[in-house]
Amino acid sequence: MGKAEKKQQQQEVQNLIPGLPDEIAMECLIRVPYKFHNDLKSVCQRWLNLISSHSFYRERIRSGKAEHLVCQVQPLPLSPPNPKDSSSATTHLVSDSAAKITSTKKDQQQDDDDHELHQQRQEVHRTPLQYGLTIFNASNGTWERIRPHVGRIPMFCQCVAVPASRKLLLIGGWDPITLEPVPDVYVLDMVNNSSRWRRVKPMSVARSFFACAVVGASTVCVAGGHDGQKNALKSAEVYDVEADEWRMLPEMDEERDECQGVCLEGDRFFVVSGYGTESQGRFKPDAECYDPKTGSWSKFDHVWPFPSLSPRGSTATITSYRLQQHQWLWFLGKEQQQNGEVVKGKIVSSIVPLPKSVTEGSSSPCVSVTTLHNSQQQQKVFVMTGNGGRGCSSSSALSSFICNECEGEGAFIMERDMSNGNIKWDHVHLPVGFSGFPCSASFLLI
Numbered sequence: 001m002g003k004a005e006k007k008q009q010q011q012e013v014q015n016l017i018p019g020l021p022d023e024i025a026m027e028c029l030i031r032v033p034y035k036f037h038n039d040l041k042s043v044c045q046r047w048l049n050l051i052s053s054h055s056f057y058r059e060r061i062r063s064g065k066a067e068h069l070v071c072q073v074q075p076l077p078l079s080p081p082n083p084k085d086s087s088s089a090t091t092h093l094v095s096d097s098a099a100k101i102t103s104t105k106k107d108q109q110q111d112d113d114d115h116e117l118h119q120q121r122q123e124v125h126r127t128p129l130q131y132g133l134t135i136f137n138a139s140n141g142t143w144e145r146i147r148p149h150v151g152r153i154p155m156f157c158q159c160v161a162v163p164a165s166r167k168l169l170l171i172g173g174w175d176p177i178t179l180e181p182v183p184d185v186y187v188l189d190m191v192n193n194s195s196r197w198r199r200v201k202p203m204s205v206a207r208s209f210f211a212c213a214v215v216g217a218s219t220v221c222v223a224g225g226h227d228g229q230k231n232a233l234k235s236a237e238v239y240d241v242e243a244d245e246w247r248m249l250p251e252m253d254e255e256r257d258e259c260q261g262v263c264l265e266g267d268r269f270f271v272v273s274g275y276g277t278e279s280q281g282r283f284k285p286d287a288e289c290y291d292p293k294t295g296s297w298s299k300f301d302h303v304w305p306f307p308s309l310s311p312r313g314s315t316a317t318i319t320s321y322r323l324q325q326h327q328w329l330w331f332l333g334k335e336q337q338q339n340g341e342v343v344k345g346k347i348v349s350s351i352v353p354l355p356k357s358v359t360e361g362s363s364s365p366c367v368s369v370t371t372l373h374n375s376q377q378q379q380k381v382f383v384m385t386g387n388g389g390r391g392c393s394s395s396s397a398l399s400s401f402i403c404n405e406c407e408g409e410g411a412f413i414m415e416r417d418m419s420n421g422n423i424k425w426d427h428v429h430l431p432v433g434f435s436g437f438p439c440s441a442s443f444l445l446i
Contacts, residue, residue, distance in 0.1 A: 016046060030060045033140070034067050034446055052192050057166060057446055066445045068138040069190075070370050070382050071168055072438035073159045076130045076145075129176060131155060133168070133188075134434055138372055138382060138413065143434045146188070152176045154184060156208055161442035162241050164217040166190045168442070169241070170197075171222065172207050180228045181208040185239070190446055201244050205235055209312070211261030211271040218242050221249070221269040221290065224256035232257035232277040236290065252288045252297055260311035262328050267292050273304035273311045283307050313440070316369040316381050331369050331383055331414075352414075354383070355425050370441045372413065379416040382428075384438060410435055 016025035029050070032040060041048040050056050060066040131153040133146040157173030168188040175182050183202035203222065210225025210233070223236035232255035237248050256274030263269055269290040273283045287303040290296070304311055316329045330351045372380040411428035 014046075016050070026059065027063075030056070030063055030065050034069075034137075035142075035144075054166065054191065057191065061445060067140070068372050069444045069446055070136040070138055070372070070441060071159055071161060071444060072134045072136070072370075072384070072441040073131050073153060073157060073170065074134045074145075074434065074438050075436040076132045077433055077436070129155065131157075131176075131439070133159070133170075134438070136382070136411075136428075136434075138428075141429065143431055145434070153186075154182050155179075156439045158210070158212040158222075159438075159440040159442045160212055160214060160220055161444045162214055162218060162220070163444065165241060166444060166446055167241060168444070169220060169239075171212060171220070171239075172203060172210060172225070173439075174208050181206040181226065183207070187241075190444060201239075201246060203239075204237055204246055204248060205233065207233055207235075209258045211256065211259040211274070213261035213263040213269055215263050215269050215292070216267050221261065221263075223249070223252060223261065223269070223271045223288075223290070224259045224274055226257045230277075231255075232275065232280075236271075249290060250296060252290075253299065254284070254288070256284070256288070258283070258310045258312055260313075260315055262315060262317050264317065264328070270300075272315070281308070283310060313438075314369060316371045329369070329381065331381075352423075354385070370443045372443060377418055379418065381414045381416075382441075382443075383412045383414060384410055384441070385412075 016022050017028065020028075029040070029047075037051050040051050057066065133153070135144050135146065136142075137144075153170060153176075154173030155176050158169075158171045160169040160171060161167075162169065166189070168190060170184075170186040170188075172184070173182060174180065183204070183206040185200050185202055186197045187200050188197050205227070207222070207225035207227060210222050212220065212222045215221045215238070218241045220239045220241065221236065222239070223234075225233050227233060234252040234255045235248070236250070236252060237246050239246050252271060255276040256271055257276070257280070259274030260272040261269065262272060269292075270287050271290075272287040273285070275282050275284060283304060283306065285302055285304050285307070287300045288297045289300060291298070311330075314331055316331070328350075331354055370382045372382050410430040413426045413428055415424045415426070416422070417424075
């Protein structure tokens with residue numbers, strides 16, 4: 001082999017794809033769906049280095065090939081196995097003379113099966129509710145579940161996505177056995193190891209039902225919630241994801257349990273509504289805002305107009321490019337369907353009513369909202385409701401929500417055209433195993 005041929009061969013080995021310029025090879029690789037990325041890493045060292053880098057995913061975003069992932073903490077199904085489906089069940093052919101004996105044996109077997117099923121159901125009711133992480137890929141309409149390798153996921157923990165590092169965090173919540181608040185924090189790296197959770201430094205204060213939001217590139221702020229004695233908290237702290245460090249922030253002016261966290265203007269942390277220890281269930285109309293530039297809290301009045309309704313999960317942070325304002329959207333049930341705005345400085349909070357087909361069968365459904373897309377032309381939001389049953393109206397006006405398999409239950413995507421303000425709702429098919437109402441949700445573009 002001549003020197004020229006050897007040089008060409010070495011060059012091909014160094015290329016991402018032999019025989020193709022790296023620019024073309026990159027165009028090919030960024031089009032590979034995310035679910036195959038772990039397979040790509042096993043091809044060669046250069047592919048491993050490339051697909052483990054954040055620059056690769058930035059290029060996917062730049063080229064419009066990134067996938068929209070809705071990440072939700074959901075209760076796992078608790079259905080005992082059906083004895084009729086047991087692998088030990090067999091079919092027998094019997095003669096007429098043996099029919100009576102066989103019938104008696106079948107009756108005895110049925111009694112045994114019924115007793116076993118009753119015991120299994122009792123065991124299910126004694127088993128603490130377990131949670132899993134559900135990933136809905138809004139780009140291709142697929143659902144999958146990731147089970148943790150770190151024990152049980154805490155009940156009512158906060159699921160937080162950090163876009164800059166493409167990591168998922170599970171923070172706080174209740175221990176599923178003791179039902180006590182926990183300070184635990186778990187991290188899942190969606191780029192380098194999307195199948196293994198890692199326990200990191202816990203919060204300074206065990207808390208649940210607290211406000212939480214990503215503030216800046218790699219910090220997460222938490223505030224309020226309640227402790228193990230069900231006392232509402234006004235303490236706050238911030239977590240540096242990259243340094244794995246927590247530090248306390250100044251306390252809020254008031255206790256706030258069942259509050260909602262929102263980040264506006266990039267680094268301002270808002271704690272919306274909530275209630276104090278002595279006023280449980282009566283939600284405050286105001287919010288407190290922490291400004292990291294001044295290191296202090298300030299209060300905003302007339303922000304949450306529903307004294308009997310929790311803001312948790314029912315808000316989505318949206319940036320209005322046309323108005324050069326930040327706003328959060330509220331998605332509420334039919335009892336709260338009203339239009340209006342509350343303006344404070346550059347903050348606009350809009351009340352968005354849910355369509356009748358979403359609220360059918362429930363006077364005030366639970367709502368979990370996650371922002372999918374936000375640009376100058378279009379806004380897309382994923383909404384999941386907890387109506388407690390399947391089925392929506394079959395009227396022709398609601399035909400766009402009808403699904404022959406899941407009957408329109410549960411999941412929807414709202415699209416808003418920013419040029420004219422028109423809103424369109426589309427139903428998302430919800431597989432049976434993924435119908436549990438999420439206690440927390442977040443979004444990653446990957």
